[in-house]
Amino acid sequence: MLKLLHTADLHLGCEFGQLDADDRRKLARARLAVVEQILALAEQYGVDAVLWAGDIFDISNPSDDWWEGFARALTVRQGWTRPVVLLPGNHDPLHEGSVYHRNHPFRQLLPTWVHVVDTDAFELELGPNAVLYAAPCRSTAGAEDLSLSLPARTDGDRRIRIGLVHGSTFDLPGYQTNFPIARDAPEQRGLDYLAVGDTHGYREIPENAIAPIVYPGAPEPTCFGDAGAGSVVLVTLKRSGTRPVLMRERVARWTWRDETVTSIDSLRRLANEDLSSTVLRLHLDLAVSVAEEKEVDALTSLLKGNLAASGRAGAFILDRSRLEVSIGSVEDVMKDAPETLVTVAAKLAQDGLHSDEANRALQMLYRLVGEVAM
Numbered sequence: 505m506l507k508l509l510h511t512a513d514l515h516l517g518c519e520f521g522q523l524d525a526d527d528r529r530k531l532a533r534a535r536l537a538v539v540e541q542i543l544a545l546a547e548q549y550g551v552d553a554v555l556w557a558g559d560i561f562d563i564s565n566p567s568d569d570w571w572e573g574f575a576r577a578l579t580v581r582q583g584w585t586r587p588v589v590l591l592p593g594n595h596d597p598l599h600e601g602s603v604y605h606r607n608h609p610f611r612q613l614l615p616t617w618v619h620v621v622d623t624d625a626f627e628l629e630l631g632p633n634a635v636l637y638a639a640p641c642r643s644t645a646g647a648e649d650l651s652l653s654l655p656a657r658t659d660g661d662r663r664i665r666i667g668l669v670h671g672s673t674f675d676l677p678g679y680q681t682n683f684p685i686a687r688d689a690p691e692q693r694g695l696d697y698l699a700v701g702d703t704h705g706y707r708e709i710p711e712n713a714i715a716p717i718v719y720p721g722a723p724e725p726t727c728f729g730d731a732g733a734g735s736v737v738l739v740t741l742k743r744s745g746t747r748p749v750l751m752r753e754r755v756a757r758w759t760w761r762d763e764t765v766t767s768i769d770s771l772r773r774l775a776n777e778d779l780s781s782t783v784l785r786l787h788l789d790l791a792v793s794v795a796e797e798k799e800v801d802a803l804t805s806l807l808k809g810n811l812a813a814s815g816r817a818g819a820f821i822l823d824r825s826r827l828e829v830s831i832g833s834v835e836d837v838m839k840d841a842p843e844t845l846v847t848v849a850a851k852l853a854q855d856g857l858h859s860d861e862a863n864r865a866l867q868m869l870y871r872l873v874g875e876v877a878m
Contacts, residue, residue, distance in 0.1 A: 505740065505741070505743075506631065507551040507552050507740050508551055508552065508666070509736055510737040511554070511555070511556055511723055512557035512559060512700070513593070513701050513726075514559065514723060514724070517532070517567065517569075518532065518535065523819055527819035534758055535724050538756065541755045546586070547584070551586060552586060552630055555636075556589065557701030558592060558593020558596070558701035559593035559594070559595040560596060561603055564592075564601075566603060584615070587617050588618045589619045589621065589638065592604045592641050593641050594641045594644050594646075597643050606622060621638040627655075633664060634666065635665055637665065637693075638654075639669055645683075646683050647684065649689070651685045651700075657694020661694070664744045666696065666698075667695045668699045670700065670702055671684060672684060672703060683702075690715035690717060696748065697715060697716065697741060698715070705721045706733075707719040714746070715747075716748070718739075720736050723735070723756060725783075727760065728761075733756065736755055758818065761782050765789065768790070768796060768799060768800065771790075774786070774807070775803045779816050784807065784819070785821040786821070787823040787825075787826065788804075788822070788823065788824050788827040789826040790826075792827070792828070792830065793829070797829050800827070807820055807822075808822070
């Protein structure tokens with residue numbers, strides 16, 4: 505029996521440019537933190553090997569923080585002997601100067617049980633009755649099917665044969681194929697399991713196959729479109745020619761949520777949720793009065809947080825482009841305001857019928873009057 509933990513697409517060093525600096529740092533650190541969780545899970549289930557199917561780093565030559573941090577997460581394991589195999593993907597391909605190159609200092613930090621796929625004919629025995637074959641990406645894009653570069657099964661070979669490559673199949677609408685993988689690659693090469701990385705959601709191709717191609721998905725999502733991310737796959741193979749048992753285990757801390765609110769009530773409910781481990785992108789699609797806008801601002805500030813207090817959301821993006829503020833009656837809003845401000849407000853209200861700038865200025869004046877009244 506052979507037990508494996510299969511993961512991919514960690515993307516250490518991912519920038520998350522749409523977020524502010526503090527949120528970017530939190531999400532970047534989470535990608536290193538999940539390494540410890542993955543290795544602990546491998547130990548818990550007593551796997552025979554851990555397979556990282558490419559794109560461990562977001563670029564081929566990441567900053568020292570990322571490769572040193574990853575190496576540290578590996579080396580702190582006490583009494584660890586099971587092999588961990590690192591495969592260069594299309595984001596972090598193998599070439600001169602890359603993090604996986606034999607001359608890179610990252611390689612000097614790795615324990616002896618960590619194996620980098622740095623040859624096109626990589627082979628590693630996983631015990632007396634199992635073998636792993638792998639081939640690295642050497643560029644960010646390519647048309648070669650790396651799975652078909654793996655050696656075919658020879659007559660009399662009864663071992664469990666595992667393939668490890670990085671690339672994409674042909675059946676994702678709108679998805680650009682890069683390092684294409686034939687759907688029948690396991691059959692052509694005599695593999696019992698083809699471990700693949702590239703797409704960030706879990707996929708099994710074809711479903712319920714005796715020898716499947718499996719994408720484990722990214723262990724931490726990288727964007728709002730990463731449906732099916734957040735898990736690793738535990739693989740158990742009893743013998744060659746039998747379908748493996750696949751079990752997904754969630755390891756992600758973060759979830760990414762794209763939310764639209766169309767009423768203040770729904771915004772209030774959202775602000776009361778536990779969103780501490782959520783990347784929240786909030787779209788405000790509602791019409792409010794100037795007074796109600798103050799509550800909207802207070803609730804969105806509660807979600808985002810400030811220097812004095814953490815926000816309800818772990819990370820926050822706000823879209824106000826569809827928020828409409830109704831000006832309402834000048835007389836009602838400016839009641840008890842100084843006469844000069846009342847005159848200015850009346851003039852802005854008249855001009856606001858024809859000018860967005862005047863309308864915005866009137867809103868600002870209303871807010872100012874409201875703050876003074878408080």
